[in-house]
Structure formats: C-alpha cells, structure tokens
Amino acid sequence: ETGVTQTPRHLVMGMTNKKSLKCEQHLGHNAMYWYKQSAKKPLELMFVYNFKEQTENNSVPSRFSPECPNSSHLFLHLHTLQPEDSALYLCASSPTRGERGDTGELFFGEGSRLTVL
Amino acid sequence: DAKTTQPNSMESNEEEPVHLPCNHSTISGTDYIHWYRQLPSQGPEYVIHGLTSNVNNRMASLAIAEDRKSSTLILHRATLRDAAVYYCILRRSGTYKYIFGTGTRLKVLA
Numbered sequence: 504e505t506g507v508t509q510t511p512r513h514l515v516m517g518m519t520n521k522k523s524l525k526c527e528q529h530l531g532h533n534a535m536y537w538y539k540q541s542a543k544k545p546l547e548l549m550f551v552y553n554f555k556e557q558t559e560n561n562s563v564p565s566r567f568s569p570e571c572p573n574s575s576h577l578f579l580h581l582h583t584l585q586p587e588d589s590a591l592y593l594c595a596s597s598p599t600r601g602e603r604g605d606t607g608e609l610f611f612g613e614g615s616r617l618t619v620l
Numbered sequence: 621d622a623k624t625t626q627p628n629s630m631e632s633n634e635e636e637p638v639h640l641p642c643n644h645s646t647i648s649g650t651d652y653i654h655w656y657r658q659l660p661s662q663g664p665e666y667v668i669h670g671l672t673s674n675v676n677n678r679m680a681s682l683a684i685a686e687d688r689k690s691s692t693l694i695l696h697r698a699t700l701r702d703a704a705v706y707y708c709i710l711r712r713s714g715t716y717k718y719i720f721g722t723g724t725r726l727k728v729l730a
Binding site: 507534544546558600601609611614 | 652654656661662663664665666669707711714715716717718719720721722723
C-alpha cells in the first residue's frame with residue numbers, strides 16, 4: 504500500500520473512445536502529478552497541481568485533459584488518443600514545497616497501463 | 621533544466637557494495653539531487669536525496685562531489701530485491717519539477 508492509488512490498472516481503448524484515469528491519495532498532500540512512462544524512454548512530467556491549481560503543463564497535447572477537483576483526487580481525461588500514447592501513466596503526490604513535513608519526496612502510485620488500438 | 625547522465629546498466633554480486641554514478645555537470649546551486657528506484661511493475665520509490673553534504677539513510681548513502689557536478693548512490697550490501705532501475709534526478713529548490721533521466725538498470729547476481 505503506497506498511499507497513492509490509481510485506477511484502472513490496465514486500460515485498452517480505441518482511438519475514438521473517451522476514458523479517464525483516476526488517482527487518489529490519502530497522505531494529506533496538496534501537490535499531485537501526472538507522469539508518462541513509454542517503453543525505453545525516461546519518465547516524462549505531464550502536469551503538476553498544487554492546491555487544485557495547475558502549476559506545470561509540460562506542453563502536453565490537448566487530447567490529455569487533467570482535472571483536480573480537490574487535493575486528494577486527480578484525473579486524466581483521455582480522448583481521441585493515438586497508438587503512440589500507449590504507455591504507463593503514473594500519478595504521484597507530495598507535500599507543498601516548503602510546508603511542514605516537506606522532505607522533497609515524491610510518492611508514486613503503481614500506474615495505469617494504457618494501450619491505444 | 622539541468623540534465624543527469626547515468627550508465628545504462630550495471631551488475632553486482634549479492635552481498636557486495638554497489639556504487640551507482642551520476643553526472644550532473646550543469647547543476648545549479650539550488651538544485652537538489654534525488655535518487656529514486658523503480659522495481660518491475662511498480663511506480664518509482666524514493667531512495668535518498670541531498671544538496672551539498674553526504675547523506676545516509678536506512679536504504680543507502682549518497683556521496684556528493686565537492687563541486688556537485690557528480691554524485692554516487694551507494695548500496696552497502698546488494699540483495700536480489702535491489703534489482704531495479706535507479707534514477708538520479710535534479711529538482712530545483714521550491715519547484716515541483718522532478719526531471720527523470722533514463723536511469724541505470726542494476727542487475728544483482730546470486
């Protein structure tokens with residue numbers, strides 16, 4: 504149990520489908536992250552939210568739409584994806600920078616493996 | 621963003637120490653050096669981090685060069701459970717940008 508839970512763990516979708524990935528953390532953190540891990544490539548930072556406000560968008564295509572309704576939940580809405588978007592999508596959380604308890608550590612979930620046909 | 625360079629892979633025998641190197645020649649004065657590892661079929665997990673001084677914790681030690689342009693993660697006694705991809709990451713103080721490189725795949729031989 505990592506404290507960061509991602510669902511679904513596996514998802515197969517067609518290019519015309521709309522689906523969502525969900526991330527939930529029970530660590531009391533206020534910052535949440537989406538990373539993409541493709542085969543043979545480094546983890547790529549996609550989005551960062553702090554107190555529900557987006558603080559980083561790493562030039563991610565608009566077919567990926569994040570949503571952070573509260574500090575415990577983060578979604579990644581997917582629509583009209585391409586086969587090259589197939590990857591492991593990892594969610595992470597951390598305390599807000601500089602707040603009490605911030606050791607600089609990121610806590611990751613186990614990821615959602617996405618396959619786009 | 622500052623970049624890190626690591627060897628693609630390394631091997632170690634079980635019960636022996638392992639030294640995993642990382643070069644970060646473009647590091648700035650406010651960049652923290654983080655190490656994470658990723659076991660098969662799992663998300664990355666935190667190992668250790670530091671700024672200027674060497675650091676020790678229950679998992680590993682981090683040795684940082686005096687000029688901070690390189691660092692070494694030291695696993696004192698490798699076990700089969702330490703087989704993973706180890707990532708050296710720089711994070712600017714006060715930011716949320718953890719930029720991962722390609723990492724070093726550590727193989728531990730029984």
